[in-house]
Amino acid sequence: MSEVSQLIEALSVEEVDAIEAEITHLPNRESAAIEAMRIVQEKRGWISDESLRAIARLLGMSTEALDSIATFYNLIFRKPVGRHVLMLCDSVSCYVMGCDKVRTAVCDQLGVEMGETTPDGRFTLLPIVCLGACDRAPVMTIDEELITHLSADSIPDILSGFD
């Protein structure tokens, strides 16, 4: 298989087009590293070794260099995640407002700890730093939705809205 067709095998045409569009705003191809991984992760949920190699080749950099960037950032996932990613804020305002109790409720309800994925692949739980909604603490995001004013009691209802 030629190098180009291998690349297309690992990344979709839409992904390559979106990455190339980002590159037009930047002075060199490597500068699109983070945006490129975000684009691929939006489609696939995470960055597999195969995706990493394909992105690195597209940007003209080594896979190792790209991996050192991938592993630096909180929002780039190098392991598969569940259908929904739940990020619970554990920073100081949410702490003052009782996020520890919310975390216990989430973990009890789903039967996994922070950093884990439920066996049915429904949720991945991750701690996150301040989500910038401290006047509505405690808060979390599920996928792109910000959910505020959390309490331990409200957790079962909230989680039941995500299949």
Place this chain on the structure above:
Amino acid sequence: MVTLSTKPLTERVEAVGGVVDMAAYENAGGYEAARQAITKSEPEAVQGLVKDADLRGRGGAGFPTGVKWGFVPKGDAAGPGHKYLVCNADEMEPGTFKDRYLMEMDPHLLIEGMLIAAFAIGADKAYIFLRGEYHESFKQLYSALADASEKGYVGQNVFGSDFSVDLVIHRSGGRYICGEETALLNALEGKRGQPRTKPPFPPASGAWGRPTIVNNVETLCNVPGILKNGVDWFRDLGIGNDSGTKLYGVSGRVKRPGLWELPIGTTIREIIEEHAGGMQDGYKLRGILPGGASTDFLTIEHLDLPMDYGSIQAAGSRMGTGTMILMDDSICPVAISINLQHFFAQESCGFCTPCREGLPWLEQLLIDIEEGRGQPGDLELLDGNAAFIGAPGNTFCLHATGAMEPLLSALRCFREDFEAHIESGGCPYRERGH
């Protein structure tokens, strides 16, 4: 006599009662300041106005904005290539929720501020470095940017002038350290977000080695008003020595947590008692982090201080982002210190040893004290190591310095609580059922 605005940052949102779109923004006189500046004025004149208005950086450091803009080399001195304007929209300082409000509710205000700033420094490329988790901010900015581009306000020949600027949103991969401006520039370049050595400072050598100005969202949002209403108006908005308004926020156990645009220099007491409604019933105020997690604790002795750069600094803390976090009497000072140090330890970029190794070590010692394993001498050990780790110059950037501000001040303000943990071999707050 025309009544000039007293809330230039939030008045349109209040009038509209929601997100200010292009039509509402223009009806309120929006984009006129940028149009006048770009088609009729000169970059140096715009810089002069912002300098005379004494606008200071609203991201935390308080550096005079016009002075910073003046550091960008002009003409041939800049050499060939781009100049960059970068908006630091990576709001991640724990307890801070002000830039989110501006971007979600009045995105054109930021775009107009950026147009004026780009014109003033001669930037032809502008980036909004946006917090990756701020999905709603991205949607609003993206849509506002599309509307502004369609009208010819962004891109080639802005307002029909010979000034052109490309404005792009970069969504961060997520790390607190990316709020540090040189780490932000590395992240913008697609690299690991590790701080750079200074000098050179970004106005001389920033993004991709070119002259770059990094300004906070709230700072840039203040620029259109200064051009529209004048230097004297802006200087008169502040109560004390500082100029303009400030977005102040309160989180914690108050009756009405929230965000208010008030004259800069409003007292802490007025913000907490009048605007936030005071403490919830059954809770007493003990500690105040005045401007985010990396500022020193203040206490109830400081309630009558004006929230401005000089007054808070004179009291041994920093105004920081101006969004304060309140610690009430149900919260254990040791436990909140663990929470704060956990954050800083986790978000260290790992480059410098005192920060990478020291912060987790301090967190563990605090955990030992909280869980009843504290030993006589531990507090002196904390004092000494925190002072060493926090001393500027022992690390490349100020991450560890910021981390030590709430710890050293907690050790000072709430000493008796730390001592009680060691003496009683446990946490008195837990024993009381908190």
